[in-house]
Amino acid sequence: EAQVTQNPRYLITVTGKKLTVTCSQNMNHEYMSWYRQDPGLGLRQIYYSMNVEVTDKGDVPEGYKVSRKEKRNFPLILESPSPNQTSLYFCASSLGLGQSYEQYFGPGTRLTVT
Amino acid sequence: GIQVEQSPPDLILQEGANSTLRCNFSDSVNNLQWFHQNPWGQLINLFYIPSGTKQNGRLSATTVATERYSLLYISSSQTTDSGVYFCAVVERDGGSQGNLIFGKGTKLSVKP
Numbered sequence: 001e002a003q004v005t006q007n008p009r010y011l012i013t014v015t016g017k018k019l020t021v022t023c024s025q026n027m028n029h030e031y032m033s034w035y036r037q038d039p040g041l042g043l044r045q046i047y048y049s050m051n052v053e054v055t056d057k058g059d060v061p062e063g064y065k066v067s068r069k070e071k072r073n074f075p076l077i078l079e080s081p082s083p084n085q086t087s088l089y090f091c092a093s094s095l096g097l098g099q100s101y102e103q104y105f106g107p108g109t110r111l112t113v114t
Numbered sequence: 115g116i117q118v119e120q121s122p123p124d125l126i127l128q129e130g131a132n133s134t135l136r137c138n139f140s141d142s143v144n145n146l147q148w149f150h151q152n153p154w155g156q157l158i159n160l161f162y163i164p165s166g167t168k169q170n171g172r173l174s175a176t177t178v179a180t181e182r183y184s185l186l187y188i189s190s191s192q193t194t195d196s197g198v199y200f201c202a203v204v205e206r207d208g209g210s211q212g213n214l215i216f217g218k219g220t221k222l223s224v225k226p
Contacts, residue, residue: 031212043202045213058213088155097212100144100204102162108155 002027004106006091012112013081021076021109023091031094031101032074033058034066036087037108043090049074050097081113116141116205120217127191127224135186135220137201145204146177147214148186152197160186160199191224198222 004025013019025032033048035058045058049068063085065077074093078085089109094101117140127133139146148160161168161175163184168175172191177184188195198221202214 033213035214042218043200043214043216045211048211048213056211058211090157092214094212102145102147102159103214104159105149105157108157110155 002104004091004093004104006089006106006109008109009107010110012114014114015082016080019078019081019111021078021089021091021111023074023076023106024072025074025091025093025104026072027093027095027104028071029093029104030071030096031103032068033092033103034064034074034076035090035092036060037090038087046076046089081111083113085111086113087111116143116203116215118201118203118215118217120199120201120220122220123218124221125223127222129191129193129224129226131191131224132187132189133191133222135188135199135201135222137184137186137217139182139184139201139203141182142206143179143203144206145214146179146184147202148175148184149200149202150195150197151200151219157200188222191222193224193226196222196224 034046035043037043047066049055091106092103094103119138150158165179174187198219202216
């Protein structure tokens with residue numbers, strides 16, 4: 001089944017404890033990105049990647065890192081999480097550059113930082 | 115940047131009723147998608163529809179790109195249709211970022 005997977009789906013952690021949210025897609029997609037969803041602010045893009053080893057900042061990149069060592073994986077790293085990073089996170093992928101192709105979303109990761 | 119407005123913000127229907135959700139956008143787009151966010155928070159792709167009309171079962175969508183709006187039709191609504199419906203676009207001149215700009219959504223509640 002063609003899909004985008006994320007792990008973990010739910011995570012409660014403490015301030016400052018490094019964490020990684022994994023994202024993987026099995027559709028051979030070139031383009032991948034991360035969004036966060038917050039009440040009143042909607043969904044906002046954190047980082048995106050047009051291909052392996054090519055990543056760039058989205059609209060809200062502060063406090064996050066990403067890497068794209070393999071085409072299928074695009075992990076989101078929080079080096080020192082803070083409570084304002086409590087959010088619902090989505091990974092997305094598309095066949096090519098995001099503006100011209102349908103984007104598919106993972107199931108979401110609900111993160112709480114205390 | 116591009117603005118995406120959805121209406122109505124809230125909608126309550128009796129099971130079996132039909133509805134139309136609207137999405138207006140302020141500039142030319144390359145990509146327009148409709149999503150359903152279910153009560154568990156998952157974003158489900160409904161339509162990729164930068165222009166034209168598509169149908170999938172009880173749902174259909176129409177985008178008139180020249181007039182900068184899209185409509186999502188839900189017929190014979192069911193309780194499982196409840197959730198938030200989002201319209202999202204990628205601005206035509208948005209460069210390589212390709213980020214989807216989401217509207218605020220329409221919250222649909224279908225009562226049995």
